[in-house]
Amino acid sequence: GVPYFISGGAGAVLYAPPKMGGFYHYLEVHVGEEIEVRVIPLLRWLSIFPNSAKLEVGDTLRLRAFGADPTGRTISVGPPMWVRWTSSDTSVGRVDSVGTFVALSEGDVEVTVRCGLRYGRAHLSVVRSADTGDAGTSPVPEGYSLHSFPNPFNDVTSISFEVPAGCKVALGVYDVLGRKVRTLVDMSCGPGRYSAPWDGREVASGVYIVRMEAGEFSKAIKVTLLR
Incomplete structure (x- = not known):
């Protein structure tokens, strides 16, 4: 029921409405006992x-x-x-x-x-x-935290964070001018420890700011991308 507009022949790039999560998609058609049509987004x-x-x-x-x-x-x-x-x-x-x-x-x-x-x-x-730990020790973090490793890094670093209670978490990467270059997390998280990778191969070397907002908690750390 989703409209597609073909911009070429079979296997060409198709346009999909933003509500599907992206702009550019293509279709894979697999013919066997049944015909299967796969909606494949073009991803970086x-x-x-x-x-x-x-x-x-x-x-x-x-x-x-x-x-x-x-x-x-x-x-x-x-x-x-x-x-x-x-x-x-x-x-x-x-x-x-x-x-x-x-x-x-x-x-x-x-x-x-x-x-x-x-x-x-x-x-x-x-x-x-x-x-999971010593007897009587809760696996739930006692507070909020935000870290990165390795830092400085080349290509990929892991951004880890902890939340002691369920909340909406927004985790983004910004350049030194305050412009967002990547959204890492934007979702509700239960209490626990999490990590999200940041692949910096598509941006220039330099210093970037990783900012976390979770409920009333807010923290920013610097990470350095080296080539």
Whole structure:
């Protein structure tokens, strides 16, 4: 029911309304026993949030995929776009078609999301309840925090943050003139520890500001991109 306007022959770039999450998409048509039409966004990059986490056996974690369209705008990647989620070890944990991961047994697992030619990955560790810390120690952070590692960095750095209670989190990267160059997170997060990658290969070397706003909490840190 979504209108498309073909700008060329078969397999050409198609225009999709902004409500689908981006401007430029194309269609893949797969012919087998049934004809499958896949809506594929043209992405500069694709990543998973959070890209690392520690869970207990039996936990469920909702993973989300984000990417950048050809204009550089950060978009949420999901239905009706064609997206495939996979787990490197289904005995440790399984992930469904919308990114919900269920921890089944102890171990480390890599979750991959694919959309077109782009891939995003998250590294998850599953432990028993007794392995999450000393008895009586809550895994919920006591306060807000924001860090980056490595810093200085070349190409990619990981921005980690903690929230002690559920809230809306906005995490963005700005240049020294205050112009936003990347939205890393813009969503509601439950209490916990998170990390989001920033790929700086599409911007110039220099100093950038990572700013976090979560409820009434606000913090900014400097990160340095070196070539």
